[in-house]
Structures are given as structure tokens and as C-alpha cells.
Amino acid sequence: MSVTRAQESTAGTGSTAGTGGTGRKQLFLASSYLEAAFLAAAIDAGLYGDPQETDERILLSCSSAVVLELATPLQQAEGIAPLLRRFDRVIDLNEAIDPLHPHTFSPQNGLLPMMQRLLRREWDLGEAELELILESPQVNPAIALARIFDTASLRVYADGLMSYGPTRSRLPLSMQQRIASVDYAPLVPGLTPRLLHEAAPEYRPIPLDAVRAVVDELAGAHDFRIPPAQPRTALILGQYLSSLELIGPDEETALHERMIAVAAERGMERVVFKPHPAAPPGMLAPLREAAGAAGVDFLVLDSPAIAEIAIAALKPELLLSCFSTALATGATMFGTPAVAVGTGRMLQALAPYGNSNRVPLSIVDRLWSVDDKPAGPPLQDLVDAIAYCMQAGHLADLEPRVRTTVATATPELLARYFKRRRLAKVGLPVPQGGRRVPDAVRVAARLGRFSAARLAEALQAGARR
Structure with a gap:
């Protein structure tokens, strides 16, 4: 013992x-x-x-x-x-x-x-x-x-x-x-x-x-050997989403490349990439090339230290990730501007609907995503509605307010954060009409087998049917 x-x-x-x-x-x-x-x-x-x-x-x-x-x-x-x-x-x-x-x-x-x-x-x-x-x-x-x-x-x-x-x-x-x-x-x-x-x-x-x-x-005891915030620095936090089978390895690389592009567009001169500890080393070479093409320096933070320590030590001007909690800690605790990339894709891929990552992902999407997002209710109402759909039995007292939130939501908001079958399962109003995604496409998206381009083509094909 x-x-x-x-x-x-x-x-x-x-x-x-x-x-x-x-x-x-x-x-x-x-x-x-x-x-x-x-x-x-x-x-x-x-x-x-x-x-x-x-x-x-x-x-x-x-x-x-x-x-x-x-x-x-x-x-x-x-x-x-x-x-x-x-x-x-x-x-x-x-x-x-x-x-x-x-x-x-x-x-x-x-x-x-x-x-x-x-x-x-x-x-x-x-x-x-x-x-x-x-x-x-x-x-x-x-x-x-x-x-x-x-x-x-x-x-x-x-x-x-x-x-x-x-x-x-x-x-x-x-x-x-x-x-x-x-x-x-x-x-x-x-x-x-x-x-x-x-x-x-x-x-x-x-x-x-x-x-x-x-x-x-804790940060005072770490030496990352990277000068803090000189030059203008963005910190990208990898999550190794392909290991969760939310997307494929190629899509994850493309996601990180897009983060590098967003950092460059926002005036960053250096990108520090902190890979997930379990991520394969082979994913780094394409990112170096992407950074070179974008005209920014590229450094890898190979450290087991938690992201919050890296933020405190490096003092980046911009944080980027998909839906890492560190986006929230960085933005709220350190006041560092945060940008979420790829959340719309993840909202569709995440399965089952009751997956515990759904509320964190939805919050990050609503507050920090680069995507154009539909207008919606106050964040508390939206989060409560999503949580109710995930585990209605635990939140029964919220049902009247959730019903109002869903009934008054726009089709675009419902399509982004809810599933028709889930709404029906918990007895909430199901929107009528609108474009339906073919079942095969939805299943493939959940399994991470569609690239972003192929998924877009499939959606367009579904719209023509």
C-alpha cells in the first residue's frame, strides 16, 4: 500500500x-x-x-x-x-x-x-x-x-x-x-x-x-524555453479528436491548418502548437508547412504541463482550439482572446446525443466559434434545453421552460444544436419541413468517415432530392 x-x-x-x-x-x-x-x-x-x-x-x-x-x-x-x-x-x-x-x-x-x-x-x-x-x-x-x-x-x-x-x-x-x-x-x-x-x-x-x-x-516552476509573447504569439491546443473517432486524421490535420490560418489572419507572427500527449508525432510536419505558407513561425510545446500553465507562462495574445476547456479558462481567467475552430462540424459528428462533451462543445461554439451562428435565446436557456434533451429524467422541473425555448427557436438554431429524433424522444416539439440530411450521411459523419468536402457534397446532394 x-x-x-x-x-x-x-x-x-x-x-x-x-x-x-x-x-x-x-x-x-x-x-x-x-x-x-x-x-x-x-x-x-x-x-x-x-x-x-x-x-x-x-x-x-x-x-x-x-x-x-x-x-x-x-x-x-x-x-x-x-x-x-x-x-x-x-x-x-x-x-x-x-x-x-x-x-x-x-x-x-x-x-x-x-x-x-x-x-x-x-x-x-x-x-x-x-x-x-x-x-x-x-x-x-x-x-x-x-x-x-x-x-x-x-x-x-x-x-x-x-x-x-x-x-x-x-x-x-x-x-x-x-x-x-x-x-x-x-x-x-x-x-x-x-x-x-x-x-x-x-x-x-x-x-x-x-x-x-x-x-x-505552478508556471513559475516551469521553463518552456520559449520567450513569452515575443513576437505576437498564438497558442494552439490540440485535442487528438481523431482518437475519439469524431473525425479522421486527415480532417484533424486540416482543422489544425485552419487554426494556423486564422492566427495569421489575426496578425499573429508566431504559432506555438501544444499537441495532445497521445497525438502521433507525424501530425506535425504538415503543420510546419502550413505555418510556412501562412508566413508565421511554428514552434512545438512538447510538455506534459496542463494548458493553463502554458497560458500563464507564455502569455499568448490568442488561443485556438476546437472545444478545449482551456479556451474557457484562458478567456475567463486570463483575459486571453479565444477562438474555437471546427465546432459546427463537431456538433454534427458527436454521438450519441447524450455524450457528455455536448454541453461543453455547445458552450464553446456559442461563445468563441469563428463560424457564423444563428440567433438564439440566452445561453442559459439554450444550455438547459440541450441538457434536458440529453438527460430529461434528471431535469424534469426544467421542462416547461425548455419547451418554450424549443418552440420559439429558429430552424437554423434547432438544426445546429438538436436532433429531430431526440426532440421527439423527450416529448418536445419537432420542427416540420426543412432540409433533412440523408441517414447514410449522418451515420458516416458520426463515424468521422467523411471529409469536410465530401460531407458538403453529400449535403448538397441531399438538398437536391
């Missing part, structure tokens, strides 16, 4: 820390660097109480990589030491449940009391009152931990735009009843989250100035 004592803790501890104790202990589940950064900011902002009133703050490090043996444990990530100092110690959840993968960790009901006794002993929790602070509450291991520690109070935190969308699946009632709050990043000021709406939690924003302070602290 891997338990690491955090060094130079800034969180403070009670007198029984690390000795079992009968006071109160907090377990923070995190699987990514960004999640750990937002937790650190929330702790600094006081969202998780006075450290003197808590025996211990324990980080549960968890990797959900497909091949765990190839993944770097969160607590060993480059530059993460400042974040770990917010916690009294770190426990490696992967080691605790080995050989199970975190997503398959789901103990049988009859084993739960035994699992609680085992983990309390192995993790030195004693008889302490527990509070679990969880991410991704709709999947394991969050559900498993809530089931094992069945009397623990629960809080959920969300570090991105998915907090504005619905819960992906229904949580056990015993878990819903214990959720005290959803702590979220207010990346779209004025927009109300809908995650866990059905549990009626308190929604608590994590102050962005606290997040910015944490990111600046």
Missing part, C-alpha cells in the same frame, strides 16, 4: 493526524493534474473548511489510463510538488485496488462492510468521521468509495465545462442524499451548473482568483 507523507504541508493538521484518530478526515479523489490544481485552489479559498478543524487532508491519487502500467502516477507528475503540499499525505488508490482498474472497482454489496474495515485500517483512518470530495461522481471509483464509506458526507467538484451539463447516469439514492455541494469552476460567469441538479446540492463556485494564483505558482 503506497502512502506518502506530503512535505511542508500548508494545510495544517490536527493533533491526531496520521494516528488513526476519532476526529474528522477529508479524502480528496483526483485523477489529473488539473483536478489537483482546482482542489488546491478550493482549499486555499477555504471551501473545505478551517484546516485546524480537520485531522487530515488526504489526496487519493487515481489513474484511469487504459494501460495503467504505462501511466505516471499523479503524485509523481512533473512540477506537482506545490499542489501536494496542500495535503497531509497521498494515498495511491491504484495500488490499493490492484489488479482492478478504477473503472471496474465495484465491490459486491455484501463485501462493503469488510472493505470499509480494511481500508480504514490500511489507510490509518481509525474511527474518524469522513468527508469524501469526489470527481466524476457518476462512475467508479467515486461510486465505489461512496458505497464503501456509506456514512461519509460527500462533496463533488468539477474543473471544466461539464459542470454545466447533466449527470450522465443516475446515482444511487443513498449517494444523492449525502451530496452537500457541487464545487465548480465558474468559467462562464452567470451560467448555472446542472451537474447533479436532481440531488438539489448547493452550487459553490471555486474563486477564479484562487485558481489563477495556483496556476501562476
Whole structure:
């Protein structure tokens, strides 16, 4: 069992820390660097109480990589030491449940009391009152931990735009009843989250100035060897969308080339491209050629650092991506102009309709897309309507307002953000008339098998029928 004592803790501890104790202990589940950064900011902002009133703050490090043996444990990530100092110690959840993968960790009901006794002993929790602070509450291991520690109070935190969308699946009632709050990043000021709406939690924003302070602290420890903002610099954030089968590799290259062209059109003299960590190196050569043709310098930021650290360190004048959450953090937290490229294509390709990326994609499209977009209702009304269509059972009380939004929407707005079959399935008004896309084209678009040109030709053919 891997338990690491955090060094130079800034969180403070009670007198029984690390000795079992009968006071109160907090377990923070995190699987990514960004999640750990937002937790650190929330702790600094006081969202998780006075450290003197808590025996211990324990980080549960968890990797959900497909091949765990190839993944770097969160607590060993480059530059993460400042974040770990917010916690009294770190426990490696992967080691605790080995050989199970975190997503398959789901103990049988009859084993739960035994699992609680085992983990309390192995993790030195004693008889302490527990509070679990969880991410991704709709999947394991969050559900498993809530089931094992069945009397623990629960809080959920969300570090991105998915907090504005619905819960992906229904949580056990015993878990819903214990959720005290959803702590979220207010990346779209004025927009109300809908995650866990059905549990009626308190929604608590994590102050962005606290997040910015944490990111600046981390950025100071990174040396990207790229002079910040000299000359005029655009930062392009790759997402490796072809790995999700939303588009093909050639289309993804074309998408990045278009981002380079947009940067050049907006007066940028240098493009820094931050590829997704899993993206193949072969995708870079065409982008160098595109940058040369556009008359801009091209640099590659080959670093595992999160995008927010790169933004803080490089201070770009322009951010470009498809629908990366970093567009929102950059625009809202740093005031950096953001541009989304290719969102219209993604809205049509994303499947199924209930895919959790739909609300983040729609928000980014509405706020930062270069596409011409149809007029529509206030963003809250549109997001609520999309969320309702995704998971109507979780948002039943929104139905009257959603019905009005859909009934008064223009055909262009409905075509961009909704599907006829989905509207019909949840009992909302379905627009009559208008051009229909042939079924074969829609299926192919979802599978990413059509290039943009071929898709346009198919749409024109459908219009002539």
C-alpha cells in the first residue's frame, strides 16, 4: 500500500493526524493534474473548511489510463510538488485496488462492510468521521468509495465545462442524499451548473482568483524555453479528436491548418502548437508547412504541463482550439482572446446525443466559434434545453421552460444544436419541413468517415432530392 507523507504541508493538521484518530478526515479523489490544481485552489479559498478543524487532508491519487502500467502516477507528475503540499499525505488508490482498474472497482454489496474495515485500517483512518470530495461522481471509483464509506458526507467538484451539463447516469439514492455541494469552476460567469441538479446540492463556485494564483505558482516552476509573447504569439491546443473517432486524421490535420490560418489572419507572427500527449508525432510536419505558407513561425510545446500553465507562462495574445476547456479558462481567467475552430462540424459528428462533451462543445461554439451562428435565446436557456434533451429524467422541473425555448427557436438554431429524433424522444416539439440530411450521411459523419468536402457534397446532394 503506497502512502506518502506530503512535505511542508500548508494545510495544517490536527493533533491526531496520521494516528488513526476519532476526529474528522477529508479524502480528496483526483485523477489529473488539473483536478489537483482546482482542489488546491478550493482549499486555499477555504471551501473545505478551517484546516485546524480537520485531522487530515488526504489526496487519493487515481489513474484511469487504459494501460495503467504505462501511466505516471499523479503524485509523481512533473512540477506537482506545490499542489501536494496542500495535503497531509497521498494515498495511491491504484495500488490499493490492484489488479482492478478504477473503472471496474465495484465491490459486491455484501463485501462493503469488510472493505470499509480494511481500508480504514490500511489507510490509518481509525474511527474518524469522513468527508469524501469526489470527481466524476457518476462512475467508479467515486461510486465505489461512496458505497464503501456509506456514512461519509460527500462533496463533488468539477474543473471544466461539464459542470454545466447533466449527470450522465443516475446515482444511487443513498449517494444523492449525502451530496452537500457541487464545487465548480465558474468559467462562464452567470451560467448555472446542472451537474447533479436532481440531488438539489448547493452550487459553490471555486474563486477564479484562487485558481489563477495556483496556476501562476505552478508556471513559475516551469521553463518552456520559449520567450513569452515575443513576437505576437498564438497558442494552439490540440485535442487528438481523431482518437475519439469524431473525425479522421486527415480532417484533424486540416482543422489544425485552419487554426494556423486564422492566427495569421489575426496578425499573429508566431504559432506555438501544444499537441495532445497521445497525438502521433507525424501530425506535425504538415503543420510546419502550413505555418510556412501562412508566413508565421511554428514552434512545438512538447510538455506534459496542463494548458493553463502554458497560458500563464507564455502569455499568448490568442488561443485556438476546437472545444478545449482551456479556451474557457484562458478567456475567463486570463483575459486571453479565444477562438474555437471546427465546432459546427463537431456538433454534427458527436454521438450519441447524450455524450457528455455536448454541453461543453455547445458552450464553446456559442461563445468563441469563428463560424457564423444563428440567433438564439440566452445561453442559459439554450444550455438547459440541450441538457434536458440529453438527460430529461434528471431535469424534469426544467421542462416547461425548455419547451418554450424549443418552440420559439429558429430552424437554423434547432438544426445546429438538436436532433429531430431526440426532440421527439423527450416529448418536445419537432420542427416540420426543412432540409433533412440523408441517414447514410449522418451515420458516416458520426463515424468521422467523411471529409469536410465530401460531407458538403453529400449535403448538397441531399438538398437536391
